[in-house]
Amino acid sequence: MPPRIVLxxxxxxxxxxxxxxxxxxxxxxxxxxxxxxxxxxxxxxSDVVATLARAKAEAVAPAYPGDVVVGCDSMLLLDGTLQGKPHTIEATIERWRAQRGRSAQLLTGHAIGYRGRWVVETTATTVHFGAASDADIAAYARSGEPLECAGAFTLEALGSWFIDSIEGDPTSVIGLSVPLLRRALYSFGLDASQFWRPHG
Incomplete structure (x- = not known):
């Protein structure tokens, strides 16, 4: 059976x-x-997010000995402090008031394992936050979307209104660096295309 990607x-x-x-x-x-x-x-x-990613991947890997297991963890580095998921509307509002109009680094740890071999790496992307209004911050928090997101934002949905630009890999900001996954697969002697769903 060909290997699969296990998330x-x-x-x-x-x-x-x-x-x-x-x-x-x-x-x-x-x-x-x-x-x-x-x-x-x-x-x-960077080591903290990589440690979390590896713990997740290692927890799952024994059940999938012939597959590629991918663990990830993202956190925002603002003013030298790692920020995880805000979980509540109040914490989201507070976080956005602190980060609006500023720049921070989104760190995503990756642990990619295949047949006992591991690629463990952290990607760093600079995120430039827009100067969102108080009303928009409150509305975004109430939407529920950012509550379980690292850095209290998404790049691909409502949060796109409030991200002025990024420097780095956009897929990493969303939560998993696809280019890094490709490089890991190559290091294992695998091709990315062998994991694509068949076109019929």
Missing amino acids: ASQSPSRRMLLENAGVDPVCHPAHVDEDALIARATGGP
Whole structure:
């Protein structure tokens, strides 16, 4: 049986990225204690997101010995502090008031495993936030869209109103760097096109 891509995530954005890239992934969300992992993580912000990504991938990998397992984790680095998901409307409003009109780095850790080999890497993309009005910030928070998103924003939906520009890989900002996945597959001796759904 040819290898499949297994996504160790419940993120609809990551699934959408792969589906748009021609892949129908096996989705197997990993359940790890992120707070405990962050508390124990050593190294800088890039290492923290990479540690989370690897923990997710390793939690799922034993069930898929012949497949490519992909774990990811994204956080926003603003003023030297990593920001995760805001979870509440109030926290989202507070976060946006702090980041509007400013720039920050969106860090996405990737852990891609195949037959015991691993590519673990963090991508960094600079996000330039627009100077959103108080009314728009409140409306965006109430929409519910940014509550479970790293950095309290999406690039591909309502959040696109408030992102002036990015510097780097847009797929990484959405949650999974497709170019990095391609390079990892090549390092394993695999081609990206072998994972595409058949055209009929």
